Amino acid sequence: MNNEWLFVAFFIVIGALVPIAAISVAWLVSPKKSNPIKQSTYECGIETVGESWVQFKAQYYIFALVFLVFDVETVFLFPWAVKIGQLGLFAVVEGIIFIGILIAGLVYTWRKGMLEWS
Amino acid sequence: MEFWKDPLKAAADWLAGILVGWGLASQVSQVIIAFLGVLILISLLMVLDIFLVWVERKTVARFQDRLGPNRLGPFGLIQPFADIIKLLIKEDTTPGGADKWVYNLAPVLSMMSVLMIWAIIPLAPTVVGVDLNVGILYLIAAGAIGTLSIIMAGWSSNNKFAMIGAFREVAILVSFEIPMLTILLIPTVLSGTMGINGIIESQSLWYVFLSPLGALIFLIAAIAELGRAPFDMGEAESELVAGYNIEYSGMKFGMFYAGELLHAFTFGGFWAIFFFGGYRFFGLEKVHPFLAVAVLIFKAMLGYWVIMWVKYTLMRIRIDHMLALNWKFLTPLAFILLMATALTNAILKNSSILIYWAGMFIVNIIIAFVALEIARRVSTAQRARLEGRKGAAAA
Numbered sequence: 001m002n003n004e005w006l007f008v009a010f011f012i013v014i015g016a017l018v019p020i021a022a023i024s025v026a027w028l029v030s031p032k033k034s035n036p037i038k039q040s041t042y043e044c045g046i047e048t049v050g051e052s053w054v055q056f057k058a059q060y061y062i063f064a065l066v067f068l069v070f071d072v073e074t075v076f077l078f079p080w081a082v083k084i085g086q087l088g089l090f091a092v093v094e095g096i097i098f099i100g101i102l103i104a105g106l107v108y109t110w111r112k113g114m115l116e117w118s
Numbered sequence: 119m120e121f122w123k124d125p126l127k128a129a130a131d132w133l134a135g136i137l138v139g140w141g142l143a144s145q146v147s148q149v150i151i152a153f154l155g156v157l158i159l160i161s162l163l164m165v166l167d168i169f170l171v172w173v174e175r176k177t178v179a180r181f182q183d184r185l186g187p188n189r190l191g192p193f194g195l196i197q198p199f200a201d202i203i204k205l206l207i208k209e210d211t212t213p214g215g216a217d218k219w220v221y222n223l224a225p226v227l228s229m230m231s232v233l234m235i236w237a238i239i240p241l242a243p244t245v246v247g248v249d250l251n252v253g254i255l256y257l258i259a260a261g262a263i264g265t266l267s268i269i270m271a272g273w274s275s276n277n278k279f280a281m282i283g284a285f286r287e288v289a290i291l292v293s294f295e296i297p298m299l300t301i302l303l304i305p306t307v308l309s310g311t312m313g314i315n316g317i318i319e320s321q322s323l324w325y326v327f328l329s330p331l332g333a334l335i336f337l338i339a340a341i342a343e344l345g346r347a348p349f350d351m352g353e354a355e356s357e358l359v360a361g362y363n364i365e366y367s368g369m370k371f372g373m374f375y376a377g378e379l380l381h382a383f384t385f386g387g388f389w390a391i392f393f394f395g396g397y398r399f400f401g402l403e404k405v406h407p408f409l410a411v412a413v414l415i416f417k418a419m420l421g422y423w424v425i426m427w428v429k430y431t432l433m434r435i436r437i438d439h440m441l442a443l444n445w446k447f448l449t450p451l452a453f454i455l456l457m458a459t460a461l462t463n464a465i466l467k468n469s470s471i472l473i474y475w476a477g478m479f480i481v482n483i484i485i486a487f488v489a490l491e492i493a494r495r496v497s498t499a500q501r502a503r504l505e506g507r508k509g510a511a512a513a
Contacts, residue, residue, distance in 0.1 A: 006149065007248040008237050008256075010156040015233030018160055019226045019373045026206045026369030039214035041277050042364060051215075053276065063441065067292045070449075074299040077456075078255065081306040084460060085467070092464040096457045103453055106445070115445045116438070 062114040066106070073102055126407065130155070160233055163380065170379045171198040173419075174426065181430040208368035213276055216365065220274035224267045225366065225373035231263035232380045239387060240315045242397050242410035253314040254302050257388070258295070261343065264381065265291045268345075271374070272362035283361030286351040286437055293444045294342035294349075297335055300452035304332045304459050305392045318396035326393040328478040329459060331486045333393040335452055340385040341425055342444070344378070348432040349440060386421025390414065394421075451489050458485055 041048045080087075080095045109115060130151050137147035172187065172195060179186025187194030212221065238253045250256050265288060272284020306312055308328060309320035326333045342349040353361030363374045390396060394417055397410035435443070462481050466474045 004248040004250065007152060007156065008234075008250075010153055011160075011234050011237040012230065014153075014156055014160050015230040016226055018164060018233065019229035022373065023222075023225065023369050026208070026210060026372075029206055030368055031207075031209050033209065034211065036214070038211050041213050041215060041275075042359075043278065048278075051276075053273075063289055063445070064292055066445075067296060070296045071299065074296070074303070075255070077303055078306065078312060081303045081460075082310060082312055084307050084463065085310045089464045092460050095460060099453050099457050103450060106449065110446065115442070 062109070066109055066114070069105065070102065073098075156237075159236065163233065163236060164376075166383070167376050167380045168198045168202065169195075170383055170422075171201060171376070173422075174379060177423065177426050178430055181427075202372070205369050205372040210368040210370060211365075213365045215276035217274040217276070220270050221365075222370070224271035224274065225370040225377075227263055227267035227270065228377040229373045229380075231260055231267060232377050232384055234260040234263070235384055238314050239384075239391070240318060240396065241414055242407040243315075243404075249313050249315045251311070251313050253317075254306060254312045257314075258299065258302075264377075268362050271366070275362075275365035277365050279358045279360070280362050280364045283351075283353060283358045283364070287345055287353075287362055289437070290342055290345065290349055290351055290440060293441055294339045294448075297444065297448040297452040298339035298343060300449070300456050301332050301336045301339065302392070303456050304329050307456070307460050307463055314391060314396075318391060318398060321395045321398060323475055324393060324395045328475060329393070329455070329482055330479070331451075331455055331482045332459070333389070334486075335448055335455070336392065337389060337424065337428075338448065340389065341428060342440075344382050344385060344425070346378075346382060346425065347429040348435050350434060351437050351440065382425050383418060383422045386423075386425055387414065387418035389421040389424075390417035447489070447493060451485070454489075455482070455485055458482075 077095065077098070080091065080098075084092060084095070133151055133154075134144070134147050137150060138144055142150075175197070176186040176194070187197035190196035190200055212218065235257060237248055238250055238256055240249065268287050268291070269284045272280045272287070275281075305317050305325055308325060309317045311317060311320070345351075345353065350361075353363070358364070363371055366374060391414075396417070397414040399413045402409050402413055458481050459478070462477050466477045
């Protein structure tokens with residue numbers, strides 16, 4: 001096998017087919033007696049008031065922004081971590097300065113009070 | 119004798135011989151064999167998943183001083199199959215206002231994201247789906263699909279409980295991914311490769327001894343990523359009834375449930391792979407590939423057991439505490455640990471191996487001690503302030 005990504009493709013295809021097969025079998029053998037009461041939204045027996053797809057306060061909006069920054073930067077760190085053995089002390093110090101800038105960003109967010117869930 | 123040494127390769131060669139004998143091109147027969155191999159591995163995983171239901175139920179019963187399933191078959195071993203039959207013949211209701219496409223796709227993606235991860239898990243030195251040189255990045259990317267399935271399920275159900283559950287769950291997953299990623303850099307620094315097999319090969323001493331603090335942070339972040347107690351805000355039963363999968367019934371719910379269990383087991387496996395030497399156990403893996411697989415499954419089970427132990431021992435943490443724990447404690451700690459590991463690695467690289475090991479271990483212990491001491495002081499001060507406020511209010 002020359003192309004290792006073919007394996008990954010097989011895993012994705014079969015990994016998707018297995019749950020689809022399970023759900024299809026259940027669809028074939030399960031009873032289908034639907035009615036409006038059954039289809040109504042479950043809210044512990046109380047009738048639903050209004051839509052669910054409303055403007056919702058996403059408290060983690062700032063977290064998501066911080067996450068995005070950190071996630072991208074961490075991906076930059078992976079090549080550095082792989083080659084750290086060959087690069088010597090200078091590259092290690094450079095990497096540490098990079099992480100230091102990241103931590104400075106975290107401290108800034110923290111001081112601004114953005115890490116509070118309110 | 120050849121067959122005994124590596125039965126899987128022998129079987130693959132034998133099958134290739136037959137297929138080529140039928141007049142197929144060698145290339146095509148290789149593709150067919152790869153397809154069959156993946157199919158067999160995934161089928162075995164599903165069977166394992168069925169038994170994980172039994173393991174989980176038996177273990178939680180022991181934690182709660184019960185017996186657990188014990189009626190069907192020896193030790194209740196047939197119970198999970200009865201569960202599956204029940205799930206199959208349950209009516210599959212769809213809420214009226216749901217977004218049908220997204221609603222039906224979410225459980226499939228939930229299961230798929232877990233099965234995808236198994237492409238890179240080396241079960242034995244020779245038994246590995248594919249040894250990607252970007253293994254760790256693949257693990258993170260595949261895990262992100264699981265997060266996607268949760269928000270898809272929560273949003274498409276058109277249910278307020280599900281919506282709130284999905285919001286919380288994603289906030290947690292997004293937060294705890296940072297320490298997780300940072301800690302995954304530590305085995306990369308120590309081994310100099312992102313390939314999972316390379317990381318295992320370079321663990322002549324388990325990384326848990328080189329980076330005990332890293333192993334601990336990885337476990338905490340993994341439990342949060344799995345959305346299991348004490349971090350199960352997304353499906354907090356007492357507040358949200360069932361969380362993001364509230365509207366799912368029958369086999370679709372079964373897929374979420376099975377996906378979660380297999381995910382937990384998989385992360386137990388990754389804990390073993392990154393910090394406990396994977397399939398390595400004092401040269402046992404060289405004797406026979408199946409023995410290596412057994413070692414890995416055993417270690418993954420132990421990791422899974424630790425995750426269950428945490429789940430059934432600790433109570434749920436409030437979400438603001440949980441996020442504060444992540445952003446104000448684990449994330450800075452993980453970054454400092456990474457810096458210290460990289461620096462120690464560079465300084466002690468050329469000294470003798472014993473000094474290197476001892477240095478790594480001591481650095482970890484010092485950082486853990488200092489971090490816990492700071493956390494203790496801060497929380498003591500906070501508690502004193504809160505109690506002072508309460509006292510003033512009472513007076």
